[in-house]
Amino acid sequence: MAVSDPTIKTKPAVDETGRKSSRVLQTRDLRKEFGGLTATDDVDFALEEGELRCLIGPNGAGKSTFLNLLTGQLEPTAGSIYYDGHDITAMPSHERVERGISMKFQVPSIYEGLTVAQNLRVPLQQVVDDDFAVRTREILERFDLLAERETTASDLSHGQQQRLEIGMAMALEPKLLLLDEPVAGLSVEETAEIADLLCEIAADDGVALIVIEHDIDFVESIADRVTVLDQGTIFREGSIEEIKADPEVKRIYLGEDH
Numbered sequence: 001m002a003v004s005d006p007t008i009k010t011k012p013a014v015d016e017t018g019r020k021s022s023r024v025l026q027t028r029d030l031r032k033e034f035g036g037l038t039a040t041d042d043v044d045f046a047l048e049e050g051e052l053r054c055l056i057g058p059n060g061a062g063k064s065t066f067l068n069l070l071t072g073q074l075e076p077t078a079g080s081i082y083y084d085g086h087d088i089t090a091m092p093s094h095e096r097v098e099r100g101i102s103m104k105f106q107v108p109s110i111y112e113g114l115t116v117a118q119n120l121r122v123p124l125q126q127v128v129d130d131d132f133a134v135r136t137r138e139i140l141e142r143f144d145l146l147a148e149r150e151t152t153a154s155d156l157s158h159g160q161q162q163r164l165e166i167g168m169a170m171a172l173e174p175k176l177l178l179l180d181e182p183v184a185g186l187s188v189e190e191t192a193e194i195a196d197l198l199c200e201i202a203a204d205d206g207v208a209l210i211v212i213e214h215d216i217d218f219v220e221s222i223a224d225r226v227t228v229l230d231q232g233t234i235f236r237e238g239s240i241e242e243i244k245a246d247p248e249v250k251r252i253y254l255g256e257d258h
C-alpha cells in the first residue's frame with residue numbers, strides 16, 4: 001500500500017506561515033484560469049500577521065478572483081495557499097472560516113429582512129456558546145450601530161450596511177479579514193468612518209487585512225503597503241508613496257480616471 005507522507009504537503013506551509021514565521025499568508029504560483037482567460041497568473045503573495053494591505057489595479061485585474069481563491073469560493077487551477085502553518089489550498093470554505101479567514105464580499109451579503117441584531121446573531125452562533133447579548137452589544141457599540149439594533153437591515157443607510165457587514169465578519173473573530181471594495185458608493189464621511197475602523201482592527205485586534213479598493217485617497221489613509229495587480233499578476237508592491245510615484249502604475253491604473 002502506498003503511504004502518503006503528510007509532511008511533504010504540510011512542510012512548506014509550516015516553513016512559510018507557521019509558528020517560526022511572522023507571515024500569516026503565503027501563496028505560491030497561485031493560478032486561476034476561466035476557460036482561456038488567466039485571471040490569476042502564478043501569484044506569489046505574502047502577508048505579515050496584523051498587516052493591513054491594499055490591493056489595487058484596473059477593472060478585470062483579478063483582484064476579486066484572488067480573494068475568492070483565498071476564501072475557497074473559487075478553486076485554483078494550480079498553485080498553493082499557505083495560511084497560519086497549514087496548506088489550505090483544498091480546504092472547504094467553512095473550514096477556512098473556522099480557522100479565522102473572514103470575508104466581506106463585493107456584493108453585500110447581509111440579511112435584508114432581518115434586524116441588525118438578528119444579522120449579528122448569524123455569525124455569532126458559529127463562535128459563541130451563550131452570551132450572545134454581551135457580544136452583540138460590543139459589536140453594535142464598536143461599529144456604531146447601537147441605535148439601529150432593532151432596525152431592519154434593508155432600512156439602513158449604505159454606510160450602516162457596510163459597517164454591519166464588517167461587524168458580522170469581525171463577529172467570527174478572524175485572524176485574516178478580506179474586504180472587497182468596502183467603501184464603494186459611500187460618502188466622504190462614511191468612507192472616513194470605515195477607514196478608522198479598519199485601521200483600528202489591524203492595530204488593536206492584530207487582525208491582518210487585505211482590502212481591495214479603487215479610491216486612492218482611501219488607500220492612502222489606511223495602507224502600510226500596497227500591491228498592484230494587473231492582468232492577474234503582481235505588477236508592483238511597495239509603500240503608498242512608492243506606488244503613487246511610479247509612472248508605470250500611473251499609466252496602467254491611475255491613468256484610468258485621471
Ligand code: ADP
Pocket residue numbers: 034037039057058059060061062063064065066
Ligand atoms: P477585478 O476584481 O480586479 O475587477 P476579477 O477578479 O473580477 O477582476 O476578474 C478578473 C478576470 O476574470 C476578468 O477578465 C473577469 O471577466 C474574469 N472572471 C472573473 N470571474 C469569472 C468567472 N466566474 N467566469 C469567467 N470569467 C471570470
Ligand code: MG
Pocket residue numbers: 063064065106
Ligand atoms: Mg472585483
